[in-house]
Amino acid sequence: MLRAMLGPGADEAIRELRERGIDASALNNLPSDPAALQQAFDQMQRMLASSGDEPVNWQMAHDLARQQASAEGDPSLSPAQTKQVRDALAVAELWLDAATELPPASGTPRAWSRAEWVEATLPTWRTLTEPVAASLSQALVATLGDAMGDDVDMAGGLGGLGGELPGGIDATQLLRRLGSAVFGLQVGQAAGTLARDVFGTTDIGLPLLDSPTPALVASNVDAFAAGLDAPVDEVRLFLALREAAATRLFTHVPWLRAHLLATVESYARGITIDADQLEEAVRSIDPTDAAALQQALSGGVFAPHTTPAQQAALERLETALALVEGWVDEVASAAAMPHLPHTVALREMIRRRRAAGGPAEQTFATLVGLELRPRRLRDAAALWARIAADNGTAARDAVWDHPDLMPTAEDLDDPAGYATRRAAAVDESADLDRALAEILGEDPGDDTPPQN
Numbered sequence: 001m002l003r004a005m006l007g008p009g010a011d012e013a014i015r016e017l018r019e020r021g022i023d024a025s026a027l028n029n030l031p032s033d034p035a036a037l038q039q040a041f042d043q044m045q046r047m048l049a050s051s052g053d054e055p056v057n058w059q060m061a062h063d064l065a066r067q068q069a070s071a072e073g074d075p076s077l078s079p080a081q082t083k084q085v086r087d088a089l090a091v092a093e094l095w096l097d098a099a100t101e102l103p104p105a106s107g108t109p110r111a112w113s114r115a116e117w118v119e120a121t122l123p124t125w126r127t128l129t130e131p132v133a134a135s136l137s138q139a140l141v142a143t144l145g146d147a148m149g150d151d152v153d154m155a156g157g158l159g160g161l162g163g164e165l166p167g168g169i170d171a172t173q174l175l176r177r178l179g180s181a182v183f184g185l186q187v188g189q190a191a192g193t194l195a196r197d198v199f200g201t202t203d204i205g206l207p208l209l210d211s212p213t214p215a216l217v218a219s220n221v222d223a224f225a226a227g228l229d230a231p232v233d234e235v236r237l238f239l240a241l242r243e244a245a246a247t248r249l250f251t252h253v254p255w256l257r258a259h260l261l262a263t264v265e266s267y268a269r270g271i272t273i274d275a276d277q278l279e280e281a282v283r284s285i286d287p288t289d290a291a292a293l294q295q296a297l298s299g300g301v302f303a304p305h306t307t308p309a310q311q312a313a314l315e316r317l318e319t320a321l322a323l324v325e326g327w328v329d330e331v332a333s334a335a336a337m338p339h340l341p342h343t344v345a346l347r348e349m350i351r352r353r354r355a356a357g358g359p360a361e362q363t364f365a366t367l368v369g370l371e372l373r374p375r376r377l378r379d380a381a382a383l384w385a386r387i388a389a390d391n392g393t394a395a396r397d398a399v400w401d402h403p404d405l406m407p408t409a410e411d412l413d414d415p416a417g418y419a420t421r422r423a424a425a426v427d428e429s430a431d432l433d434r435a436l437a438e439i440l441g442e443d444p445g446d447d448t449p450p451q452n
Helices: 002-019 034-051 058-069 079-096 114-147 171-195 218-226 232-252 254-269 275-284 290-298 308-336 343-356 359-368 377-391 393-401 409-413 415-439
Strands: 110-112 215-217
Touching (some): 058 171, 079 218, 079 232, 110 114, 114 171, 218 232, 232 254, 232 308, 232 343, 308 343, 308 409, 343 377, 377 393, 377 415
Parallel strands (some): 110 215
């Protein structure tokens, strides 16, 4: 068995095990069928060989995402389907011109299959998940590394082999490769599941393209429309409005994408793992049973515990997501209202879908430990509507000009008081400027630069 797993290093492994008083034939939790055992070891060898030193095995993630995306079928789009999507996105841009001051994105509208969505968005998955995976990998190595110093038998883990495994494989490197493969499975599962559920590139509130481009996954749009009373063309147009509105926002508010991703990274930096929970999880998993590993991952056995710093990051992210989706909800619905009879019903359907969270949101929560549901979407939409009613759409959209202007959780609590609080903040800033000018001996009302 060890020869099948370790190849040329097997004799050295058996000799070392015997020196430590371990019966190499008495390893627990291994398949008794030789064919199954060989298959399991072949799978493990391929997994470890392809993992490298990256926090996530991206080849594994890519392959599994493509596999999951096509699990329920993913035929290539017909020319008619492509035209329907592109025409809907083109019409959406025309209608949005009357609802927002933000201009269209420069990218060409796209109609995608599920596999094409995976290929287009995977680079951003790397940005989103590598900080989390790196933190979890370090915690995994630290937690199991402590245990490896104890002289326990092989059934209890790697501890009996000390810091270096037979064949010259460093134990820490092995743990990192195992972690890389595990996270590759998680990312692939999450991306593939999302590919069967999303409508476009901004459904989870985070922009999944480096360069925002409006795109719709045609088969997912059609599947969603099939369960509604509204005509499929109307549903497609409404979803195109939401996608195009979000794309305009991420295109013309350059700091927004970085702000959202930085908040995710801030969360990842604070990740810690309960060592007792991790040890219990490792003991309960047969490392040669891929199905058991997948089941454990889906149950979130490696889910991190939330620290106060992480909770603060989660609250910032929740507010930011609510503001993004609330703006998209308000602008897209305003653009749709004069043209689509089912606008109110479709708006409510999307709101409930996002609030409830489906398999996609749950999978992402397991992957990075983050809830990407905008719980306060309705409050945010009401706030944007109030700003537009009081001061016009130009003033509403100008709030995105700088992150310091962004509404807070307090503003979501009380949209009616936003204008008063904003005016007070402006006055306070002006008072500070005057005080600084007096300290520096300058005339507060004089913008003329000092003379040498």
